[in-house]
Amino acid sequence: MGCSVTTIAEAPQDAPYLRPGRIGGLALRNRLVRASTSETMAAEDGTVTDALVRFYGALADGGAGLLLTGHIHVRADGQCTPRQIALHADRFIPGLRRLTARVHEGGARIFAELSHAGSQTMMPGVTPPAPSGIPSAIYPGVPRELPAAEVAAIVADFGAAARRAAEAGFDGIHLHGGNGYLISQFASPLTNRRDDAWGGDAARRGRFFIAVLDAVRAAVGPDMPVTARFGLRDSIAGGMTEEEGLARAAALTARGLDGFEPSLNLMASYRDNIRPYVGLGLARAMGDLVAPRLWSAPAPQGYYRPLARALRRVAPDKAIILVGGLRDTDVMAEVLAAGEADFLSFARPFVREPDFPKQLAAGRRGALDCVSCNICLQHDGYDALRCWRRDKGDLLRHALWRMRGAG
Ligand SMILES: Cc1cc2nc3c(=O)[nH]c(=O)nc-3n(C[C@H](O)[C@H](O)[C@H](O)COP(=O)(O)O)c2cc1C
Known part of the structure; x- marks a missing residue:
């Protein structure tokens, strides 16, 4: 885990978020993490493109310590969106090897975020597999219920994808265990209505995540860091509670997970997790032509700090990676100084400014x-x-795209 930070330093280059840290045995040059953000930049079949290599190269050159890829699907029927990166066959390894080599040239480290979308997919013509035949709250398609033998096969697919990621030069694996995808669907009583080895009570709902972690660990060995985007509770009434999530986190900790990036489990909408107008005052909103801010309240900064604090209590020696609405350097320094997290993770800020870590290092x-x-x-x-x-x-092209009813 990252060494804890107790003072806010005066020299710009000594700000807490610029200090080196560690996840498992892996040293990182600072505490600034690019959170997983899907790219829509792979080829149609999921192969890495030159544009993707350039994109991740720019992020590495921009000074982040660690890059988490957008979710990568481990099985063809686990694809979430078109042009998503794939890792369900060995033929995807060479492209990813080029991508990781470029990131290493820029001095950053990179973890592959491995995922299966389950029912939460926008891919046409696929009847997605899920623990039970219950649609997600976000996509209307009714999934097919997985037979038990096929659940075990998907667990093995996560292991095989992790082995390929290691061969492709990734420095670690980040499991997508949140935000409504397959691991979340197994974890929640709303979408897992099974009564077999993979569902029926809290322990059996958690078994899929643990089996995936075991398969990944067996594939990559004891030294490669394995972390997770971790859904601590559902944001839908009657869903998975924080108590159940914390018990699962304790089990994953005991099983050798090296770090947690706390988030929501099942959600009613992506906006539950990707909250709009974080900390945005009216003057800045008007200056940047963000008219909807006039009738929408801003989300608070660091909106998962309570989840990070709760996880810290059950996983005191694991890396806690805080994501969700980090925008101001004062808040970043405060979170680290208070020991609430070891790393700070950002999605949308890197979309706008891929080199903001370099700028922070410059003062x-x-x-x-x-x-x-x-x-x-x-x-x-x-x-x-x-x-x-x-x-x-x-911005104009976007407005026209919306007027045509797209998105
Ligand atoms: C365009 C977009 C794509 C995203 N794709 C992923 C993804 O592939 N995997 C994931 O775990 N989270 C994904 N997220 C969620 C972010 O990682 C993050 O949790 C969320 O944006 C809140 O953090 P932020 O305030 O720093 O943006 C995505 C967010 C955005 C805006």
């Missing part, structure tokens, strides 16, 4: 530029990931 302080308008999210699965506010032409 920049205050708010990052991202206004959390979520236009990048609306284009997920349709257009290559980018900030649509950097170029006013893009």
Whole structure:
């Protein structure tokens, strides 16, 4: 885990978020993590493109310590969005090897976020597998219930994808165990109505996550860091409670998970997790043409700090990676100084400013530029990931795209 930080230093380059840290045995140059953000930039079949290599190269050159990829599907029927990176066959290894080599040239480390989307998919023509035949709250398609033997096969697919990630030069594995995807679907009583080895009570609902961790650990060996985006509770009434989530976190800790990035489990909407207008005052909103802020309240900064504090209590020696609405350098320093987290993870701010860590190292302080308008999210699965506010032409193209009823 990252060494704890107790003082806020005066010299700019000595700010707590710029100090080196450690996840498992892996040293990182600072505490700034690029959170998983799906790119919509792979080829149609999921192969890495030159554009993806350039994209991750720019993030590495921009100074982040650790990059978490957007979710990568471990099985063909686990794809969430078009042009998502795939790792369900050995033929995807060479492209990813080019990508990790480019990141290492820039001095950063990179973990592969491994996932199966289950019912939460926008892919046409696929009847997705899930623990039970219950649609997600976000996508209407009714999934097919997995036979027990096929559950074990998907567990093995996670292991095989982890082995490929290690061969492709990744420094670690980040399991997508949150935000409504397959691991979350097994974890929640709302979507797991089974009564067999994989469901029926809290312990059996947690078994899929533990089996996936065991398979990944067996594939990559004891030394490679394995962390997880971890859904601590559902945001839907009657769903998985925080108590159940904490018990599961304790089990994963005992099983050798090296770190947690706390988040929600099942959600009613992506906006439950990707909250709009974080810390955005009206003056900045108007300056950046964010009209909806006039009738929408801003989300608070660091909105998962309570989840991080709860996880810290059950996993005191594991790396806690805080994601969700980190925008201001004062808040970043405060979270680390209080020992609430060891690493700070950012998705939308890196979309807008891929090199903000370098700027912080050069002494920049205050708010990052991202206004959390979520236009990048609306284009997920349709257009290559980018900030649509950097170029006013893009903002106009976005407005026309919405007027045509797209997204
Ligand atoms: C366009 C977009 C794509 C995302 N893709 C992923 C993903 O592939 N995997 C994941 O765990 N989270 C994903 N997220 C969620 C982010 O990692 C993060 O939890 C969320 O944006 C809140 O953090 P932020 O305030 O720093 O943006 C995505 C978010 C956005 C905006």
